[in-house]
Amino acid sequence: xxKVVQSPLSLVVHEGDxxxxxxxxxxxxFRSLLWYKxxxxxxxxxxxxxxxxxxxxxxxxxxxxxxxxxxxxLNITATQTGxxxxxxxxxxxxxxxxxxxxxxxxxxxIP
Amino acid sequence: xxxxxxxxxxxxxxxxxxVELRCDPISGHTALYWYRQSLGQGPEFLIxxxxxxxxxxxxxxxDRFFAVRPEGSVSTLKIQRTERGxxxxxxxxxxxxxxxxxxxxxxxxxxxxxxxx
Numbered sequence: 001x002x003k004v005v006q007s008p009l010s011l012v013v014h015e016g017d018x019x020x021x022x023x024x025x026x027x028x029x030f031r032s033l034l035w036y037k038x039x040x041x042x043x044x045x046x047x048x049x050x051x052x053x054x055x056x057x058x059x060x061x062x063x064x065x066x067x068x069x070x071x072x073x074l075n076i077t078a079t080q081t082g083x084x085x086x087x088x089x090x091x092x093x094x095x096x097x098x099x100x101x102x103x104x105x106x107x108x109x110i111p
Numbered sequence: 112x113x114x115x116x117x118x119x120x121x122x123x124x125x126x127x128x129x130v131e132l133r134c135d136p137i138s139g140h141t142a143l144y145w146y147r148q149s150l151g152q153g154p155e156f157l158i159x160x161x162x163x164x165x166x167x168x169x170x171x172x173x174d175r176f177f178a179v180r181p182e183g184s185v186s187t188l189k190i191q192r193t194e195r196g197x198x199x200x201x202x203x204x205x206x207x208x209x210x211x212x213x214x215x216x217x218x219x220x221x222x223x224x225x226x227x228x
Contacts, residue, residue: 004153034216041200041222042115043154048216088153090217098167099144099217101153 136205
């Protein structure tokens with residue numbers, strides 16, 4: 001059965017800390033892995049990763065994929081209170097165009 | 112519109128009633144997805160449309176759930192004989208089809224929070 005597992009489930013840090021969120025997956029016919037940030041209702045897109053070892057970067061956020069070990073990490077440096085959210089990892093397969101989501105990591109950044 | 116829109120934003124109904132949830136995707140996006148998200152969980156896939164047809168409805172939990180997209184744009188998720196366990200946020204997402212096949216990044220709507228009393 002295809003599955004996506006995120007860790008940790010929740011995390012509390014102080015402003016300025018650096019955090020690393022993990023996403024591991026077991027899917028058939030992997031196509032790409034996506035990271036989303038969910039603050040209220042709608043997840044907002046952060047990154048899409050298709051190739052191993054190529055870092056995607058946007059400001060203080062960066063992510064990388066390891067297709068051999070079947071995982072991805074999302075790094076956030078110099079965290080701010082506005083980074084508080086649930087971070088979702090989703091994997092897209094070539095079969096049926098389904099997106100499989102993990103349960104998310106709840107990040108709380110305290111001043 | 113600029114993004115995916117969903118209506119209503121909140122729906123409270125009684126057990127056994129019928130509800131319809133609407134999704135208006137980004138213009139030009141041929142792929143449309145419905146998800147259900149319970150508290151503390153990631154979105155759970157329900158159904159995927161490519162154009163007007165349901166390309167994959169394997170996530171629909173039972174025959175009380177049905178979705179349509181008659182003109183390949185707006186979609187309606189229909190739930191018959193609602194149960195308390197149907198309470199969740201229902202998310203809709205749309206995406207472009209890539210050249211050569213396959214879908215691209217999904218863009219989510221704000222969701223509809225359904226509460227079945």
